[in-house]
Amino acid sequence: MKWFGVVSACVAFVLIGALQALYGPALSAFRADFGISVPAAGLALSAHFVGGIAGVLGYARSPWPGTGKLAASLVAMAAGAAGVALAPTWPLALVAAFVAGVGFGGIDYGCNDMFARAFQRRGSAMLNVLNAHFGVGAIAGPLLIGLLGPDRYPAIFLGFAAVSLLLLAGLRGTAEAPTAEPAPSPAAPRIGQRGLLAAFIVLYVMNVGVEAGVGGWEPTHLEALGHSASGAATATSVYWLMMTLGRFLVVPLTLRLSDRTIVIGSCLGIAVCLALAAVPGFAIVAYAGVGLFIAPVFPTALPWLHRSVPGASRAGAYVFAASMLGGVAFPPLLGAGIDVAGAGSVPVLIFVVNALCLAAIWHIVRTEAARRKTEYAATG
Template identity: 60%
Template structure:
């Protein structure tokens, strides 16, 4: 599916989409001042990006197989570049939101397109390659805010413009991508999946549940860890550093699991990940252990998203739209996690954050065990 140069360029593309998603937050103070926005209005920038992302996944899934892979990815890079440049140069807030929506469309196309092609394009190495690809998303998510911090949020237009220009060289590497993807393997595949033991609909529903729940945990820890740690008595600086370590461990975990994925099945990796995540969230309720336990959550949650996709393609080879369904669901999970968890915290208190997330993690483990049973070859 990919030449070596195209693999490197694809990883670079994931660095860029990780950076783009992470650039909006640190830039909020500057564009709040520039456009005289309330906090809720400023938050619409990231919301527009995610709405565009979901639409991009669904749109480009409709085009997948009808147009060549190079056309889809090229259009996605161009949309993201135009949207980022438009956001940087927007004369007013409605124009900026339109540009963020455009950038999100490209973001969704790249996220879906590359995940889909890596899931089917490397054979037994697909799980390892997907973990490496998604680890580069984490690299971008770390570098983006660091860049805004280095130049100052008031210079966010220059950062977004630089980001837009960085997309363009990747277009030159698309000739190394095969224009048509191979069909997923049939009824036999490494790891014991293939012929479905239960109905296709129930298996897809369990995959969607797993993705929605684990992305909700990912967003929940990222959003509420600083507040929880400060409630436990840690200083603001320690809480912020611990949250950065959580995101760093998520990136490191994906790099570490790549060689492991060559020896162990996706089912085994995700089962261990969900169990480890559940234990770490339980330990995060202990004040002395909380910062270290959250780092452990980052390490264990890391492989779930990229490792589940090859398993999904082997379990449901006839469901062409399965990949787009779970990727779109994961984005919806990230959007819904904030208000849903916020309501639960209002009722239970800040100290209950890790226990609430632990309950969700336990549901992830249950969904995984059901999936193992439901996708076992008869």
């Protein structure tokens, strides 16, 4: 993978981070322009995520080469963004958001999968660098709308589309030599395969649920503790900032520690921080800690998946698609729990979701140990 291909992929991740973050600040302008309700305006993000799932699965199943699939994803994202900017009716805008989401999903999964294959020993480090740029875009997108005003969203989406098309020139640097997937041992070709894949899906879905749960409900918890609305919003911004910084900061650790060690340590750190978040005096700092610890989990678990589940090309696609469902499903599910138990239950409910991450990791580690034991017995 050439250096300008790496740069192009990182810029593409800035774009998809910005795209996902643009919808929220633009909702008020959507409502004013199309005369729609708040729930109807919120369908834009739902259409985006549904498109993202379709984009991930379509990328994995397409027979095209990787550069062709990334090019198609960039074109779809550009067309969708332009459609959101120019749509004369709300249903057409939702269709456009879906198309943009298809491109989003293809780029998200395609670049992650390509980095995991291209950078063998440095895979975790490069994946964390790549995904950190998603956070850069997620921070920059709302800032741009804040500077220009929500009513200028058509110009912002059109500019986004133009930059997406400009990235097509860098795709020639993303073609990497094919790499072999780790093959299962002849002695035990299918030990725990389905269980491992299911456990990784649970890990990813629950981890994204923790990520989205804190991002969505931290302000509610902090306001219930007596913090102002602006102070709670600022603290939530710090949470996202710490997640972005965490992916850069973990890079040196990926060269010294195994993927498994980093993922386990991160999920344990999340658990400690969520427990501290239940203590009013520590809540703001604890949520920032959650952002720092959760940062490496998503990118670092991907190389672990590729090594643990032979033939993981399709498996990775299913894991990515399922993780997007977690981002859609968990905020309202947590909201239902908060409605019953009160705003003070936010860190407790999210702690339970993270405990399911740890349960999935425990199953993965046990299955890998059983596989090694069986392979050793068969060859010894």
